[in-house]
Amino acid sequence: MEFNRALERIKVYEAGKPIELVIREFGIKRDEIVKLASNENPNGCSPRVAEAIAKSANMANLYPDDSFYELKGGLAKRFNIESSNIIIGAGSDQVLEFISRALLNENTSVLMTKITFAMYEIYALQMGAEIIRTPNYRHIKEEIIDYYRRYNPKILYLCTPNNPTGDAIERDDIFEIIENIDSNTLIVVDGAYMEYAEAKDRDYSIEPKDILKYPNVIYLGTFSKAYGLGGMRVGYGIANINLIRELHKLRPPFNITTLSLIGAIEALKDREFVEKSIALHQKELKRYEEFAKEFGFSYIDSYTNFITYLFNNTLNSTDISDRLFRRGVIIRDLASYGINAIRVTVGTPEQNSIFFKNFKEVLN
């Protein structure tokens, strides 16, 4: 059977056993595993959300309200926009998929920085599009505008704050980039970690409503990070109505679960949980910065819920990740991104202490 040509360029991802099983093979107990690899909120989700989900478990047989009336209403109120400016996805990931499928084909390209969120490339490859990357992992406005002019990409990705590096773009720079891009290129401002940037320095955050006047800009947000609902798969895109309408053509019905919908609606009502988890995070992040200084390696100033440690030649990120893994401490090796670095989700105080203890032992 002949498959569509784009599939030839996609590597088959053979999922293995869950990490927990592998670790147990090393003789480590489940409750001794510290996973700081997926940027999950270490504080869980809002207790109000957990309660609402638990109370609704017996509604698992019922399809959700496919208009997402109440959730969109909540987001519209939060961001001072209209419900018609919003599309809901199974994580902002799925909105990325809609965008890629709406715009990309074998005659198009996408532009992104050297090191950024992996799904941009994966969805572009699925559509047969070409991947163009700027030389730097940082979003340098001159470089981005220059590459845009040279390659005329169909989509430009601005991941801010950027995953997996943790740095962010200043608001003024975001808008300067937008102003320099022609309306036939879609600019995606991926703000999955925006709540952390906003709390750290408002100059590095943007309001979704400020991009609505541009016909070719979409803002992405998620409940997976600051709201602590990574496992529930709820994200959103915010853009002008015409763009949202086109993307809706690709949204399958019931694309988030009934309990995800209930959880997200409730999560929007508990602003306190988000603020508290960001405050806890900021305190713990300082420990990571001090730890790096103490041991003499550098890090990227973080606007997210993780931190990226950069190593010089005396340390090897893959070696360190492997040795931590065998001790039950799971972090993200960034070697596959072409840098000698690790990404560590800032965990609870206890998790972080375990990380520091094990890291010290691994360094010795």
Add this chain to the structure above:
Amino acid sequence: MEFNRALERIKVYEAGKPIELVIREFGIKRDEIVKLASNENPNGCSPRVAEAIAKSANMANLYPDDSFYELKGGLAKRFNIESSNIIIGAGSDQVLEFISRALLNENTSVLMTKITFAMYEIYALQMGAEIIRTPNYRHIKEEIIDYYRRYNPKILYLCTPNNPTGDAIERDDIFEIIENIDSNTLIVVDGAYMEYAEAKDRDYSIEPKDILKYPNVIYLGTFSKAYGLGGMRVGYGIANINLIRELHKLRPPFNITTLSLIGAIEALKDREFVEKSIALHQKELKRYEEFAKEFGFSYIDSYTNFITYLFNNTLNSTDISDRLFRRGVIIRDLASYGINAIRVTVGTPEQNSIFFKNFKEVLN
């Protein structure tokens, strides 16, 4: 901004207010609404499943095991196949999407019967493919083979039991069709309601493992119907390893939620719930058959959890649906499929009694 050409042919679906809100505008209370429109399991889900989900609500922040190791293991055991024969989707809907994206483009067509599951057409249109339909809503093997030879479609859909009509194909006919189709056409055997057909008459059901020897056949199943997990969005495709591997190239990570995964794993362990809900269903289905006979209209013999009432010229399906709707009884009008018929999900005894009472009043 120029979008991919296929989008031009797709109608924008403008989701309105949730049905509950509309009904409340008619002054009907929420607990007086009887919804028999979405083929949800009226018995809910297994109490064991609801309990497992409720107990895990505080894990909403954690991404699921993306290998779906335990769920695939459970399905493999159930169906006597290998985990590598399985792909998990957010509902079998998402597997339909993977299939469409892997195989269809503007130079291909898909073949289906006159009246069948709406998503086949929607995903095909998203890929710009042509839709070919046989003249009959029933899966008549000679007709299907004849249309296959005339149009050489890339995908042939066999929806058995068929939604929204409720009839099914005999096993021997399924395999006779398969034997007559060349290996460059994928045959999709969509068994979303197969558990109901199996319980009614084994000759109208198939074992997924029996299609594994064909390189161009995929079986689809779901937890949305007999397992009562429609709101959790979990389905699966079963096929030979080569086909499954290609489809995995299009599967996004974490495509079902953490709680959906926990629910589906538990659901597989409670066979009793499924059997009990099918037994309850069969008993109630008889009431629907008798009701039709009493009032002198015909119905399609049902192998599913719903029944399709066919009207002659004296009754109008849209008119009846509207009048029931205003009384808080929601069923599915099939006028948009080109037949004067309604589809009613067989509900609980109480729900069905309310339906019969209101239907009688509407008929008078």
